[in-house]
Amino acid sequence: MTFDLTAPISHLITRNILIVDDHPFIIEGYKNAITRYNPKEYDFRIAQAYDCRSAYDLLEDESTPKFDVAFLDISMPAYEEKEIFSGEDLAKLILKKMPDCKVILLTMYTELLKIKTIIRTINPNGLIIKNDLTFDELLLAFDKVMKNGKYYSQSVVKMVNQSPHNSIEIDQFDKQILFHLSKGTRTEDMSQYIPISLAAIEKRKVNLKELLKIRSGSDEELLKEAKSKGLF
The missing domain is CATH 3.40.50.2300 (Response regulator)
Structure with a gap:
């Protein structure tokens, strides 16, 4: 600098x-x-x-x-x-x-x-x-x-x-996170498949839960809500 x-x-x-x-x-x-x-x-x-x-x-x-x-x-x-x-x-x-x-x-x-x-x-x-x-x-x-x-x-x-005011779209990394969650991949192992750091993956999961208003904070609820909205 x-x-x-x-x-x-x-x-x-x-x-x-x-x-x-x-x-x-x-x-x-x-x-x-x-x-x-x-x-x-x-x-x-x-x-x-x-x-x-x-x-x-x-x-x-x-x-x-x-x-x-x-x-x-x-x-x-x-x-x-x-x-x-x-x-x-x-x-x-x-x-x-x-x-x-x-x-x-x-x-x-x-x-x-x-x-x-x-x-x-x-x-x-x-x-x-x-x-x-x-x-x-x-x-x-x-x-x-x-x-x-x-x-x-x-x-x-x-x-x-x-864009419609109520539309929800996610990027490719978020889709990969949801995909691997649905396949049972542990969060700590996802960086082997997704070219971003573990910390970034964890932060994206938090953002997804906020976006989809997941109150329980569970991955299962995240997957259920994301699937219902056709996000993966």
């Missing part, structure tokens, strides 16, 4: 920005766009991290300033020891520590359930599908968020508007 400690110019408004992405060239693209936004009005101090662990360390550092805006990629190398598995978990941590920070999430996910879950659990100020992303799109999103608005990219808006 790195942090730009260049002293702000006194007559400009200072804004602290966090960018977390595991692709350095993408970070540079974001920085290029941000620094071109109203340069006569703002001085942007940009911190960057490349995975969940370096972002966590930065957020836990007492010398780190409060961030005004955070750009977070959703899919990044996890920090399993602290149960930070994605940009979503980082967003929750940021909003807990810095409730005034505006969060912009960027993702390659296009599954409806995933998008709706992000909106429901994080309620980000910005949500952008990376396939929608252009330089102008990023500037537009940043402008809206800086002006206390929300920005959802075109694909997000289209998915949310076209």
